[in-house]
Amino acid sequence: MSNYRIQGATGEWEVVIGLEVHAQVTSQSKLFSGAATAFGAEPNSQVSLVDAAMPGMLPVPNAECIRQAVRTGMAIEAQINAWSRFDRKNYFYADLPQGYQISQLYHPIVGEGSLLIEADEKAGIPEDKVIGIERIHVEQDAGKLMHDQHPTMSYVDLNRSGVALMEIVSKPDMRSPAEAGAYLRKLRAILRYVGSCDGNMEEGSMRADVNVSVRKAGEPFGTRTETKNVNSVRFVMQAIEHEAMRQVDVLEAGGTIVQETRLFDPGTGTTRTMRSKEDAHDYRYFPDPDLLPLVLEEDFLAECRASLPELPDAKRKRYVEALGLTPYNARELTAEVETFARFETLLAETAKVTGKGEDAVATQVANWSLSVAPGVMKALGDEADAANATAAAQAGILAMADKGEISGGQAKEIFEIVLKTGRDPAEIAEAEGLKQVSDTGAIEAAVDAIIAANADKVEQYRAGKEALFGFFVGQTMKAMQGKANPGVVNQLLKAKLG
Amino acid sequence: MTDLTSLGVKEIRDGVAKGDFTAREVAEAFNAAVADAAALNAFIVTTPDHALAAADKVDAARASGAELGRMAGVPIGMKDLFATNGVQTTAASHILEGFTPRYESTVSQKLWDAGAGMLGKLNLDQFAMGSSNETSYFGNVSSPWRKTGSNAAMSPGGSSGGSSSAVAARIAPAATGTDTGGSIRQPAAFTGICGIKPTYGRCSRWGIVAFASSLDQAGPMARSVEDCAIMLGAMAGFDPKDSTSLRMDVPDWEAALNADLRGKKVGIPREYRMEGTDQAILDSWEQGKAWLRDAGAEIVDVSLPHTKYALPAYYIVAPAEASSNLARYDGVRYGLRDLPDGSGLQDMYAATRAAGFGDEVKRRILIGTYVLSAGFYDAYYTQAQKVRALVARDFERAFQDCDVILAPTTPTASFPLGSMNEDPLTMYLNDVFAVPASLAGLPAMSVPATINADGLPLGLQLVGRPFDEQGVLNAGLAIQQRAGFTAKPEKWW
Numbered sequence: 001m002s003n004y005r006i007q008g009a010t011g012e013w014e015v016v017i018g019l020e021v022h023a024q025v026t027s028q029s030k031l032f033s034g035a036a037t038a039f040g041a042e043p044n045s046q047v048s049l050v051d052a053a054m055p056g057m058l059p060v061p062n063a064e065c066i067r068q069a070v071r072t073g074m075a076i077e078a079q080i081n082a083w084s085r086f087d088r089k090n091y092f093y094a095d096l097p098q099g100y101q102i103s104q105l106y107h108p109i110v111g112e113g114s115l116l117i118e119a120d121e122k123a124g125i126p127e128d129k130v131i132g133i134e135r136i137h138v139e140q141d142a143g144k145l146m147h148d149q150h151p152t153m154s155y156v157d158l159n160r161s162g163v164a165l166m167e168i169v170s171k172p173d174m175r176s177p178a179e180a181g182a183y184l185r186k187l188r189a190i191l192r193y194v195g196s197c198d199g200n201m202e203e204g205s206m207r208a209d210v211n212v213s214v215r216k217a218g219e220p221f222g223t224r225t226e227t228k229n230v231n232s233v234r235f236v237m238q239a240i241e242h243e244a245m246r247q248v249d250v251l252e253a254g255g256t257i258v259q260e261t262r263l264f265d266p267g268t269g270t271t272r273t274m275r276s277k278e279d280a281h282d283y284r285y286f287p288d289p290d291l292l293p294l295v296l297e298e299d300f301l302a303e304c305r306a307s308l309p310e311l312p313d314a315k316r317k318r319y320v321e322a323l324g325l326t327p328y329n330a331r332e333l334t335a336e337v338e339t340f341a342r343f344e345t346l347l348a349e350t351a352k353v354t355g356k357g358e359d360a361v362a363t364q365v366a367n368w369s370l371s372v373a374p375g376v377m378k379a380l381g382d383e384a385d386a387a388n389a390t391a392a393a394q395a396g397i398l399a400m401a402d403k404g405e406i407s408g409g410q411a412k413e414i415f416e417i418v419l420k421t422g423r424d425p426a427e428i429a430e431a432e433g434l435k436q437v438s439d440t441g442a443i444e445a446a447v448d449a450i451i452a453a454n455a456d457k458v459e460q461y462r463a464g465k466e467a468l469f470g471f472f473v474g475q476t477m478k479a480m481q482g483k484a485n486p487g488v489v490n491q492l493l494k495a496k497l498g
Numbered sequence: 499m500t501d502l503t504s505l506g507v508k509e510i511r512d513g514v515a516k517g518d519f520t521a522r523e524v525a526e527a528f529n530a531a532v533a534d535a536a537a538l539n540a541f542i543v544t545t546p547d548h549a550l551a552a553a554d555k556v557d558a559a560r561a562s563g564a565e566l567g568r569m570a571g572v573p574i575g576m577k578d579l580f581a582t583n584g585v586q587t588t589a590a591s592h593i594l595e596g597f598t599p600r601y602e603s604t605v606s607q608k609l610w611d612a613g614a615g616m617l618g619k620l621n622l623d624q625f626a627m628g629s630s631n632e633t634s635y636f637g638n639v640s641s642p643w644r645k646t647g648s649n650a651a652m653s654p655g656g657s658s659g660g661s662s663s664a665v666a667a668r669i670a671p672a673a674t675g676t677d678t679g680g681s682i683r684q685p686a687a688f689t690g691i692c693g694i695k696p697t698y699g700r701c702s703r704w705g706i707v708a709f710a711s712s713l714d715q716a717g718p719m720a721r722s723v724e725d726c727a728i729m730l731g732a733m734a735g736f737d738p739k740d741s742t743s744l745r746m747d748v749p750d751w752e753a754a755l756n757a758d759l760r761g762k763k764v765g766i767p768r769e770y771r772m773e774g775t776d777q778a779i780l781d782s783w784e785q786g787k788a789w790l791r792d793a794g795a796e797i798v799d800v801s802l803p804h805t806k807y808a809l810p811a812y813y814i815v816a817p818a819e820a821s822s823n824l825a826r827y828d829g830v831r832y833g834l835r836d837l838p839d840g841s842g843l844q845d846m847y848a849a850t851r852a853a854g855f856g857d858e859v860k861r862r863i864l865i866g867t868y869v870l871s872a873g874f875y876d877a878y879y880t881q882a883q884k885v886r887a888l889v890a891r892d893f894e895r896a897f898q899d900c901d902v903i904l905a906p907t908t909p910t911a912s913f914p915l916g917s918m919n920e921d922p923l924t925m926y927l928n929d930v931f932a933v934p935a936s937l938a939g940l941p942a943m944s945v946p947a948t949i950n951a952d953g954l955p956l957g958l959q960l961v962g963r964p965f966d967e968q969g970v971l972n973a974g975l976a977i978q979q980r981a982g983f984t985a986k987p988e989k990w991w
């Protein structure tokens with residue numbers, strides 16, 4: 001249970017949130033035409049006769065877009081509808097050449113599914129929570145109006161016209177901006193794992209319509225508003241926060257919430273009315289007579305299923321159970337495709353170089369990947385050449401550390417030089433003297449000298465002042481110029497101090 | 499030398515192949531006939547150069563010994579609903595006046611590939627909406643036929659009225675038509691020619707200006723059953739660009755033509771005996787039965803109980819689809835744009851569409867918009883779809899007892915232009931016998947049967963099982979052979 005509440009003058013209010021996410025399907029060509037879909041092309045350079053709705057043109061479904069929607073549905077363990085149908089949503093706008101959008105109202109391709117958001121105390125999510133997903137349907141995107149090209153006229157760019165979108169509709173299951181944010185991040189991760197959407201919110205590949213209502217505890221759902229086209233996780237959270245507050249203010253002032261469509265202003269973090277229900281379009285949905293019902297064969301579904309990668313939840317579980325990582329590390333490593341890909345490559349390489357099992361080196365590799373390596377790279381800034389951070393180089397450093405040849409500090413120093421120069425880690429350790437001494441004889445001599453020189457402290461330690469152990473370690477390391485293997489130092493000190 | 503314009507598709511093709519005359523001579527003869535027939539107003543634009551170029555290609559191919567296509571040397575008229583590359587394509591509307599596509603419809607391309615040439619773009623009811631060819635922005639088309647003793651201009655039927663007029667007047671040996679709810683068969687019946695609407699999906703709809711997508715089907719109009727079989731063979735075939743296109747081989751209908759109907763059963767639907775049907779039409783129906791019996795067929799009674807609901811259902815489904823299909827004509831990208839001073843987008847839409855569409859088109863857009871509206875959708879559109887399914891089931895059941903259905907094509911013969919404009923509903927009734935086969939997507943053909951007391955042609959309609967164009971054509975051929983329909987309109991134009 002989320003404990004997120006809005007404190008109003010009349011008491012606490014609960015926020016109810018549902019998200020409709022529009023995700024652009026990753027595919028070479030559009031949903032119903034052969035035109036290309038690359039971002040940032042010259043205006044109207046990726047427009048076929050179908051996209052421009054020339055007379056007599058007809059849509060033909062792109063199998064790859066359908067496949068991606070099905071795989072996405074499978075990734076959220078949703079009902080896949082082997083029979084679905086396209087409907088026309090009719091309205092006039094200059095960015096909509098056909099005068100209708102081909103969508104799926106009555107029979108979507110994907111039915112009910114769900115998505116797990118993980119507990120995150122800091123963010124105010126006390127426990128894992130399952131968010132229901134109502135449906136996923138595929139539909140065409142519209143073009144874009146450009147208002148800054150001419151003093152009195154607007155221009156139309158149809159490059160996006162007809163690009164395939166998945167509309168992923170959640171149930172009203174979220175209760176806080178944090179949950180909505182976690183849902184969006186998780187959904188984005190799943191889409192990127194599956195490869196059905198690049199999740200790039202800046203380029204508009206993913207955007208959300210945010211449905212918000214408020215209610216007192218135990219009451220039925222209040223009237224909701226829909227804030228359209230919010231294009232970042234942060235903005236979605238802001239929009240919810242602002243909209244919920246606004247609704248509470250309205251209700252507590254004795255007003256009523258009007259069911260309406262609102263716009264989010266990223267500049268001010270506020271929402272404002274776009275159109276009310278009275279101005280709402282009557283979209284006159286009906287089955288598109290240019291298209292036959294979409295029937296998915298068993299073979300096709302089997303191929304979709306077989307092509308799914310290991311998904312975030314399964315991966316996270318495996319990291320904890322098979323690799324022995326902490327739940328925190330497992331979650332961090334599985335959050336992004338790039339992160340786990342780098343981790344798994346380095347893990348395999350390190351296991352190979354050390355000759356140990358992946359489980360034996362996983363924690364070391366995880367710590368390195370999540371904190372040590374990023375820390376070094378960040379500190380170096382522009383001096384670092386990320387291309388030098390190969391898996392082989394990093395595994396080389398980790399293997400030396402694993403064998404006790406270098407200390408943690410030396411590992412960082414070596415990595416710094418690797419990043420700057422691309423030199424071989426073993427060669428660096430040798431040439432720069434970045435190796436720690438594990439030679440018991442040398443360390444023993446140093447330990448003996450320190451015990452002899454600090455008889456009083458030895459006395460106190462033996463009398464029970466155990467905190468002094470750290471002093472002896474420090475002195476020994478200092479005497480060894482920091483290059484002694486701490487394990488060996490500890491071991492010898494313990495033996496000699498009794 | 500024979501008058502080349504009296505020849506049909508088969509005679510021209512075979513004559514060119516044999517060397518009796520050249521394709522160029524044929525094209526020149528028809529170009530001249532077209533130029534001489536402006537009074538019919540059958541063409542919106544003429545394209546004599548297209549016909550000549552195609553003819554020269556055929557003559558050259560023949561000279562080089564190359565194999566000739568199934569329409570080689572035949573110049574045809576192209577209904578102005580088919581997009582033709584570089585030639586104005588208007589759907590007989592103001593909103594598309596001056597629109598010249600840079601693409602060619604699949605059907606017209608197949609015809610050019612088969613060796614046909616184009617005489618011009620044929621007039622039609624605007625956006626194929628009409629049954630008399632009086633809704634064209636480019637003026638009414640006159641039938642070449644006149645009532646005995648009258649000079650009143652008669653309707654060639656619609657919407658393929660330019661096609662029927664041109665073929666009946668012998669200014670084209672054949673023409674393309676499209677049929678949404680009778681637009682090939684009714685004009686064919688009105689003008690004493692043949693026309694077949696194949697099974698839905700036989701001919702690609704790609705590049706044909708859409709009226710009602712789930713009903714629109716292209717087909718040939720010509721003066722004989724054989725000519726229709728030849729031309730349909732050139733037009734039909736699977737097209738990956740049309741999702742509703744049939745993924746089936748095209749049979750050689752011409753080669754399999756056979757008027758021997760022994761062992762075949764011909765169904766007579768009792769519900770087609772409707773009030774208001776001309777006695778002469780009923781008589782010709784009786785005559786048709788006798789002809790088919792004579793050809794060896796057994797005549798059986800069948801029932802199509804939902805027939806009377808077909809027309810109302812059609813006038814919901816077709817306008818609903820049209821209201822959406824015609825939304826693209828908005829003045830933004832092509833065609834007419836009416837942008838009053840200081841107006842915004844909504845004003846531009848309103849002005850453009852008000853000026854660009856004719857009354858009948860507007861009427862159907864309004865009907866279609868209404869029946870799809872929230873609160874009315876189930877009562878109209880959903881209900882109409884149910885009726886449509888029942889009409890299709892009627893045919894399915896009837897075809898358990900017969901192979902082909904014989905019915906009148908229209909309840910009346912042609913009427914004078916301007917005589918039916920009072921009430922659109924009476925006009926809509928013209929298609930009462932044609933619409934059921936359209937709703938069911940079945941192949942259906944009209945063949946000329948006789949001349950009525952006014953000297954006007956009457957047609958008989960044959961409806962077949964899905965994909966059985968052959969059965970329809972064969973029964974049509976049996977009627978053609980026995981009807982001996984040789985009447986020709988007297989030239990007055």
